[in-house]
Amino acid sequence: MTNMNINEGIASRCWCGKGIVTFVSKTEENPYRRFFRCEICLQRKKENHVFKWVDEALVDEIVRMTEHQARVDEEIEDLRISMKKTVQEEVMNHKTALDVGCLGTFFGLLCLWSKND
Ligand SMILES: [Zn+2]
Numbered sequence: 001m002t003n004m005n006i007n008e009g010i011a012s013r014c015w016c017g018k019g020i021v022t023f024v025s026k027t028e029e030n031p032y033r034r035f036f037r038c039e040i041c042l043q044r045k046k047e048n049h050v051f052k053w054v055d056e057a058l059v060d061e062i063v064r065m066t067e068h069q070a071r072v073d074e075e076i077e078d079l080r081i082s083m084k085k086t087v088q089e090e091v092m093n094h095k096t097a098l099d100v101g102c103l104g105t106f107f108g109l110l111c112l113w114s115k116n117d
Contacts, residue, residue: 009061014038014050022054 011020018040025033036057038049 009064010057011036011050016040016049020050
């Protein structure tokens with residue numbers, strides 16, 4: 001009955017390339033229930049073009065967005081960890097450079113002191 005991927009949410013195009021149109025159901029089972037349908041389906045009723053209830057599509061869209069949000073949160077956390085690591089490495093490099101500087105100064109003073117001797 002449907003060609004829409006369950007995780008796709010609201011599709012804008014049918015597999016055939018045509019746009020999706022919103023209709024209102026007039027059946028007894030689903031009175032006034034809105035649905036998405038491929039715009040070509042009215043002429044080609046026997047073919048299996050996109051059909052999806054609007055309410056179900058919206059729920060799928062929310063699920064899709066929630067999954068997307070979780071992926072974005074994960075990426076942000078990875079970036080945060082990576083940034084923290086980079087900053088720590090920079091601090092360590094800077095600290096090492098300072099230590100070498102201090103040591104250099106110490107030896108410099110030692111040289112000066114030994115020359116005075
Ligand atoms: Zn179609």
